[in-house]
Amino acid sequence: MKEKIVFVHGLTGKKRAFHKEIDYFSQAYHTYAYDLLGHGEDRGKPVEFILENLVKQLEVLFDQEGIEKAHICSLSYGCYPATIFANKWKDKVLSLCYIGGHYNSPSPLFDVFQHYWDASNENYSKWLKNYSKDLFPKEGAVDPYSLVSSKVYYKYGLELDKGILKEAIGHRLFYDLRSDLKNIDVPVLWVMGDHDFLYKSSIADLKKVIPHVQYKEIPHAGHAANLFRPNSFKKIYEEFLNGIQLAKSEKIPV
Template sequence: MRETIVFIHGLTGSKQAFRKQIAYLADSYNTYVYDLLGHGEDRGKAVDFTLKNLVKQLEDFFEEKGIERAHICSLSYGCYPSTIFANKWQDKVLSLCFIGGHYNSPSPLRDIFQQYWDCRNEPYPLWLKKYSHAIYPKDGLIDPYSIVSNKVYYKYGLELHKDILRDALEHRLNYDLRSDLASLTLPVLWVMGDHDSLYKSSLRDLDQVIPHVVYSELKHAGHAANLFQPNCFKEVYGVFLGDFSSVNPRYA
């Protein structure tokens, strides 16, 4: 019986973020992807963008598709609903893969989240432009990865309802994702781009939070490492999926 993978995109993105991964995994796995609340066909609409509703959306998706157990692969902010779901429904999740994942540890990343939460009442286009530059700073004099991420985040962020990114900031500042991550016993793969310095700053104690984590850093990649280096990610995730049962014998 074929195993299942559910992909969850990040803020301002869409299910298209995983089209290459689905293309090369669909022959071996049942693959599913969906758009987060307020994204995709609902882009621009006002939604109740709470963690409770995001987890409920994932629960409803499992039920709608008849998914009993699945690997979950999430990008950036997608690590929040996927982790909460995995702790709530441990028997439904085979493994977790986080791409550009982060959590609420003291770090330069959290400082930026706090800074832009404090000035969240500025006019949205201006706020978003400054925020996009802050979360995707240049790593060196020439950093095409940051430039691309900055432009994409700003362009598609403008199409979202103005409350979504601000609500997500509140989640990142006040929800204790670190504790949820520390409770995980299932296999975890954590993938980061080597140029994703700001987001990596939140992971300084990752090996203490998740002692069994498999960490992989992709060369020549920014925040959305699977988009910058799809072939490298294919290799890393393929090996993990093939070996995950040996990481935790419970799933053998």
């Protein structure tokens, strides 16, 4: 029987962010993706963008699709509902994969979050434009990865209800995701783009938080590393999943 993978996209995105992975992994797995609250077909609509509701989305998906257990792969902010769900429903999660994941720690990334939380009453378009630039700062004279990430974040962020990105900053500042990550005992793959400098600043103690984590960096990639280098990500994720299957088979007596 095929195992299942649930893909969780990040802020300003939509479920199609994983369409290449879904096409590829659907050969060996049942794959699922969905739109976060206020995204996808609900883009622009006001929603109650709180963590409880975001976790509820996953619970509803598992229930409606009859998913008893699944691997969960999340992009960026998607690490929050994915991790909280995994701690709440430990028997439902086979593994966790984080792409551009981050958590609450003193870092330049969280300095940016704090600044834009304090400045959240500014004109939304101006606030978002500056926030998008500071989230993906240039490293050197030529840095196409930050430029693309910043433009995409600003473009699609404008289409969201203006409360969503501001609420999400509050989640990163005030929810202790690190404590939840310390309780994760399933296999964990953490993937970052090598040019994702700001987000990498928040995971300096990752090995202490998750001692059994498998950490991988994808060369020539920005924050959403799977979108910049889909083939590289698919290879890394497939090797991770195959390793889990191999470990399981070695424990089964012949």
